[in-house]
Amino acid sequence: MKFADAHSHINPIKGMGYKISEKFKSNGGWFISYVSASPWDYFDDFNGFESxxxxxxxxxxxxxxxxxxGIKTVCIAGFHPExxxxxxxxxxxxxxxxxxxxLKVIEYESNLCKDGILYGIGEVGRQxxxxxxxxxxxxxxxxxxxxxxxxxYDCMIHMHLENADIDTVKIIDYNVNKANINNKRKIVFHHAKPSMLIEINNLGYSSTVYGIDEVLNFVLYSLPPIFxxxxxxxxxPAYKKxxxxxxxxxxxxxxxxxxNLSEEYLYKVNIDNIKQSYGIEP
Ligand SMILES: [Zn+2]
Ligand SMILES: [Zn+2]
Known part of the structure; x- marks a missing residue:
């Protein structure tokens, strides 16, 4: 079985950078999505857009x-609500x-997405x-x-949102419909709460769940492989947990x-769903 990490961050200045992928690969990883951090996580001084x-x-x-x-990698950059x-x-x-x-930052990012240099825009959303x-x-x-x-430009979006359960999903759906986006699988609810997952899937969106024991124990046991x-x-290194x-x-x-999960279940979560959202296969 091959494993995917559908939302991670990367910081070659203060952290490990691409060496994360080396470790991930040797433990069975095949796909990772690296989302931008905030400039002050990288640099000590802040120079606005330039940073x-x-x-x-x-x-x-x-x-x-x-x-x-040899890790299939996509790069996504945004303007985090925080x-x-x-x-x-x-x-x-x-x-x-x-x-x-x-607005200037996401315009810049969307141009990189148009040119195929970035895969999408994220994190954007609400506090x-x-x-x-x-x-x-x-x-x-x-x-x-x-x-x-x-x-x-057919870009992916990684959303960081408040947690008002399925109301958050329905409110976002209003915005996405207004924007006339047809391929909703490229719109990702990142850090989605397990109670949102069915609504997210029913409306045609994608989700990523936080890979901690508490969440995985719940979703892998009680939900179909829709995330x-x-x-x-x-x-x-400044972040401890x-x-x-x-x-x-x-x-x-x-x-x-x-x-006692089936091979098919794990295959769906780690490969099929990546293919469905990102259009990328092993
Ligand atoms: Zn994140
Ligand atoms: Zn986030």
Whole structure:
């Protein structure tokens, strides 16, 4: 069996970079999706758009290296909803200038996607915690703009959202329909709560679930294979509690033995669903 990590992060400056893929490969991994971090995770000083541009440049290089060592790799870059709070609180930018920066960043990313250099835009979405309303409004404008680009250039979207169960899914569905996106499988609910998964699948979207024991024990036991699994590995030593991508295969095998899961089930989660969302096969 081959294993996929459908949402991870990569940081060649503070973390391991493409060496994650080497370890993942030797433990049975075949596919990984590397999503951008925030520029301050990479660099000590912040220079607005230029910092995002430079971070994405590093990220793309690492994705190439990962591909070269034989892990099928896609690169996705976004404007994380938490960046909005960081830029206002820590960098002291005004909300409207954060909006302009965010729009500039995702325009840049969508052009890279159009050229086939990035696979999609993410993370974009909404804060999962309470914050000021104008900041959620900024998140929403950026998300809707990302949907427009996704429609125009056939880009994938990785969404980081609040957790209002199936209401979150239904609200997003309204936006996606408004943007006229036909291929909803390329719209991914990342870190999806298990209680959302059936609605996400029924409406034609994709999801990734967090690969911790608590979540895997629940979804692998009680749900059909309608999701992908993610490590959401931050690749930053500053984060303490993490799941490593290369731990996923062992975890999944152990749990599947416990529940007597079929080979077909695991194949669906790790290969078919990747093919369905990303259009990539081993
Ligand atoms: Zn996230
Ligand atoms: Zn993430």
């Amino acid at each position: 995002y541009r430079k971070m994405i440049e590093y990220q793309i290089k690492e994705c190439k290296k990962s591909n070269e060592i 960046d909005i709070d960081f830029l206002i609180d820590k960098i002291k930018m005004s909300p409207s200038s954060v909006l302009n920066l965010g 999962h915690y309470k914050t000021m309303p104008e900041r959620v409004a900024i998140s929403q404008i950026i998300l809707e703009k990302a949907f427009e680009y996704a429609k125009d 992908m699994i993610e490590s959401d590995f931050p690749d930053n 993490v799941v490593y991508p290369w731990e996923l295969p062992t975890k999944i095998v152990e749990i599947s033995k416990k529940f």
